Every structure is written in C-alpha cells, then in structure tokens.
Amino acid sequence: DVKVTQSSRYLVKRTGEKVFLECVQDMDHENMFWYRQDPGLGLRLIYFSYDVKMKEKGDIPEGYSVSREKKERFSLILESASTNQTSMYLCASSGTGLTEAFFGQGTRLTVV
Amino acid sequence: GENVEQHPSTLSVQEGDSAVIKCTYSDSASNYFPWYKQELGKRPQLIIDIRSNVGEKKDQRIAVTLNKTAKHFSLHITETQPEDSAVYFCAASRRTSYDKVIFGPGTSLSVIP
Numbered sequence A: 001d002v003k004v005t006q007s008s009r010y011l012v013k014r015t016g017e018k019v020f021l022e023c024v025q026d027m028d029h030e031n032m033f034w035y036r037q038d039p040g041l042g043l044r045l046i047y048f049s050y051d052v053k054m055k056e057k058g059d060i061p062e063g064y065s066v067s068r069e070k071k072e073r074f075s076l077i078l079e080s081a082s083t084n085q086t087s088m089y090l091c092a093s094s095g096t097g098l099t100e101a102f103f104g105q106g107t108r109l110t111v112v
Numbered sequence B: 001g002e003n004v005e006q007h008p009s010t011l012s013v014q015e016g017d018s019a020v021i022k023c024t025y026s027d028s029a030s031n032y033f034p035w036y037k038q039e040l041g042k043r044p045q046l047i048i049d050i051r052s053n054v055g056e057k058k059d060q061r062i063a064v065t066l067n068k069t070a071k072h073f074s075l076h077i078t079e080t081q082p083e084d085s086a087v088y089f090c091a092a093s094r095r096t097s098y099d100k101v102i103f104g105p106g107t108s109l110s111v112i113p
Helices: none
Strands: A003-007 A011-015 A020-026 A031-038 A042-051 A054-057 A066-069 A074-078 A087-094 A107-111 B006-007 B010-016 B019-025 B032-038 B045-051 B057-058 B061-065 B072-077 B086-093 B099-101 B109-111
Touching: A003 A054, A003 B006, A011 A020, A011 B045, A020 A031, A020 A087, A020 B032, A031 A066, A031 A074, A042 A074, A042 B061, A042 B099, A054 A066, A074 A087, A107 B099, B006 B086, B010 B019, B010 B072, B032 B061, B045 B057
Parallel strands: A011 A107, B010 B109
Antiparallel strands: A003 A020, A020 A074, A031 A042, A031 A087, A042 A054, A066 A074, A087 A107, B006 B019, B019 B072, B032 B045, B032 B086, B057 B061, B061 B072, B086 B099, B086 B109
16 A cells, blocks of 8 residues: 655644655656645645655745755755744655646645 | 636536636646546546546536647536535646646535525
C-alpha cells in the first residue's frame, strides 16, 4: 500500500522559532512536493524536488526552505516562523511522467 | 508559470442531479490534467485524470472533458450521492525533466439528500 507519512499531525510553535516538517515516502518516487492549503486558496506549491539534493521554488517559497538528503525524505523548514505561516501543510510524492501524486495526511501548523 | 482557475468555488446540488466543475489553465504546454477529491479531514486523492491526446474520459459516474484549443477542462459527476460531498481540485502539469503539478483553488460540492 502506498504511503506518504508526515511526522506530525498537529504542531504549535512560537513566532521566531525554527520549524521542521518532515515527510517520508516508501514508493521510491523521484518527485516530492510541499503544498500549503488555506481556505479559498486551494493547494499552493511551496517547493518541490525531482531528485536527491535537487530543489525548485514553487509559487510561494518566501519564508521557507527545503532539504532532500535522501530520496525518501523531504523536509520543509520555516527559518523563523511567523503567524502568517499558520496553515495546513501537505506533502506529496509522484513518480516520473504523467502520474498520480500521493499525499500525506497533512500537518496543521499554528504559529502563536 | 502555470495558472489554474476553477469555477464555481461552491456548488450545491440535489441528490441524483449532475454536477459540473470547470477549470482553465494558462500554459499551452500542459499535457496532464488530474482531478483530486478531498473529503473533510482527509488527504486529497486522485479520482480521474486525462492526458492531452484524449478529449474525454469516463469512469462510472465521473467523466472529464478537455478542450486544448480553449485550454478548458471539466469534471462531470452524474447521479450525485451524499458521499460525493467534498472539495474537488483540478490540476495541470506539463511533462518536462521534472513534473510540477499546479492546482486550482478548489470547489466545495455539497450533495443534499
């Protein structure tokens, strides 16, 4: 069974903290993505990676960075969390070509 | 970059009626158009997809149509049931050396029993 697992379901962090969101997939997928989901705005792409150590900015990369040291793991980093980064974060992975993206269960991050 | 628009943002239908959700995209190089369904509190899951060499695809009560000239694609759900209530996202992607999927803002569908 396909699995994309995010390390936390809920997180509460303080403004200015460094925050790590972890995502692991067990499908040997090349592509991994981080999306942010806000009401009325849908799924907005923050960063994606198409190979180990490779990364590309999405539509809203400001305030975020990513790390992909191993094929199965893709981390999203908030260098200094701010209240406007309170949101649902979804990780996804897909193989090469025109293939389905599989999503993790999401991390609800609240920055106070 | 690619931009995907989706309408309507909310849709209510009576059980048994049909529902239609429409999307437009901006990048003429896009050639893969998936649709995802997200039930309340759950992760988005693929329900149907269409590639640019196909004009229409059907899977039981769900169908998707694609008009590449107009850069439009639509999701059609017939004989709606309460379990069809969810948020639906259209998306577009183009095949390059890597695959970036851009989603529309979503349509919240409510099926009234």
